[in-house]
Amino acid sequence: MTATAALHLDGVSLAFGGHRALDALSLTLAPGEVYALLGPNGAGKTTTINLILGFLAPDSGAIAVDGVDAVADPLAARARTAYLPETVMLHPALTAIENLRYFTLLAGRRIDAARARALLTDAGLQGEAHGRRAGGFSKGMRQKVGVAIALAKEARLLLLDEPTSGLDASAANDLSTTIRAASARGIAVLMTTHDLFRVHDVAGRLGILRDGRLIDERATASLDPAALERLYLAALAA
Structure with a gap:
């Protein structure tokens, strides 16, 4: 098939x-x-x-x-579908984990913090950045959170x-x-x-x-x- x-x-x-x-x-x-x-x-x-x-x-x-x-x-x-524009927009006051859980919830899915950490790791974001606020992230770090969102929503x-x-x-x-x-x-x-x-x-x-x-x-x-x-x-x- x-x-x-x-x-x-x-x-x-x-x-x-x-x-x-x-x-x-x-x-x-x-x-x-x-x-x-x-x-x-x-x-x-x-x-x-x-x-x-x-x-x-x-x-x-x-x-x-x-x-x-x-x-x-x-x-x-x-x-x-997941879309990563040239500049991935994240909520600057939220951590990587919180952004991932928030945007995944908007896509109709709910994940816990442990699952969020695993997805961020799979997307290549280093563990020390998982709990940091996204306002200080580089473009590459933002992209990794965006990819984690794609993985979470099973795009x-x-x-x-x-x-x-x-x-x-x-x-x-x-x-x-x-x-x-x-x-x-x-x-x-x-x-x-x-x-x-x-x-x-x-x-x-x-x-x-x-x-x-x-x-x-x-x-x-x-x-x-x-x-x-x-x-x-x-x-x-x-």
């Missing part, structure tokens, strides 16, 4: 005022797959994320998250929007470890990024968007870092 796709986009198009932001985008992610969506600013990457989250409705095409129609029932699809799809922007090398490496851990749990990961090194490090497949169209798609293992850079630059120049 074939597993239900974690994410399926079929011929998704959307125009704003005559400008086609997405043009017949089709994309499928299997459970546990890490997929990198590349492209210049304005290519349609953020529009794609907003469509998956149900913040926009397509003009045509279908979107499904874990088998749920994200157009007809965006709330149910969103319940299966089937994790959306990452420019996750390495503003991270130092150590924090970016930690993020790669966290993405692999989510993938190992069967969570599919769709990341939009300009960070080609991170793409080669964690993604199994990549797609290149240009002017709303998916112009290339490759298995990352088929490219060494230099070939990946050449492919990306050629796509931007086309």
Whole structure:
């Protein structure tokens, strides 16, 4: 029996005022797959994320998250999705544990402090930070709490929007470890990024968007870092 796709986009198009932001985008992610969506600013990457989250409705095409129609029932699809924006917003006066329990409760689930600690550890947050207030957290620490929230709500799809922007090398490496851990749990990961090194490090497949169209798609293992850079630059120049 074939597993239900974690994410399926079929011929998704959307125009704003005559400008086609997405043009017949089709994309499928299997459970546990890490997929990198590349492209210049304005290519349609953020529009794609907003469509998956149900913040926009397509003009045509279908979107499904874990088998749920994200157009007809965006709330149910969103319940299966975790989204980490470029800056993860946490309540600054609450600790990591309290933030995790709070946001998990908003998602309709209740966890105790021991479970929260275990999830934060799984997401890569060091134990000494579990009881600290989030107001002093770095971007990388905030991301780890965000991943713990995704684990707590048992999301089937994790959306990452420019996750390495503003991270130092150590924090970016930690993020790669966290993405692999989510993938190992069967969570599919769709990341939009300009960070080609991170793409080669964690993604199994990549797609290149240009002017709303998916112009290339490759298995990352088929490219060494230099070939990946050449492919990306050629796509931007086309």
